[in-house]
């Protein structure tokens with residue numbers, strides 16, 4: 001169906017799939033994922049992040065409802081599943097039920113009912129790398145539907161008291177592969193694991209941005 005921006009869902013997807021370079025946010029923070037940790041690339045698309053994570057030595061699980069772009073992912077676990085259908089992916093009978101990951105990467109995809117389960121699927125020390133479009137992006141090309149746009153601070157709220165935030169951004173990014181308003185987070189599942197008297201979690205290196 002054509003939308004107000006006259007791009008169909010399929011046209012939008014193929015526009016995204018033409019981008020083969022991983023997002024700068026993933027490249028920057030993927031090194032924080034524990035070595036040899038299994039990694040989930042949720043709504044993997046053409047697999048640009050799966051390939052990158054494989055090159056870093058991770059066992060990758062790539063999931064998408066359309067896996068036609070994931071044929072060249074040798075050695076990865078590729079799952080074809082509708083992430084928005086019942087049973088939900090992490091629920092009983094779902095494609096990812098009972099699974100945990102050392103890294104979870106979600107780029108340019110948002111389905112709110114899944115978000116809490118994603119945090120729950122991080123192994124101890126696991127790293128969440130999430131980046132997608134946010135409110136304000138209506139002024140740019142798709143997505144413009146509020147269901148597909150993060151609210152201000154929404155990723156911070158998601159991880160509050162659950163993960164240690166390493167980095168967060170929200171704003172206009174003209175230099176992104178698809179310019180627009182983006183919200184991004186990198187957070188680690190190590191709150192409450194501490195060697196310190198004050199209970200603060202361990203510090204992590206913050207890799208420099210470009």
Ligand SMILES: C[S@@+](CC[C@H](N)C(=O)[O-])C[C@H]1O[C@@H](n2cnc3c(N)ncnc32)[C@H](O)[C@@H]1O
Nearest residue numbers: 016043044045064065066081082083084107108
């Ligand atoms: C904009 S693309 C992003 C792809 C990839 N994460 C990237 O950054 O290159 C969004 C992806 O979400 C997938 N997707 C959308 N709705 C989905 C659903 N209900 N279940 C599974 N995948 C879905 C699409 O097939 C598409 O590959």
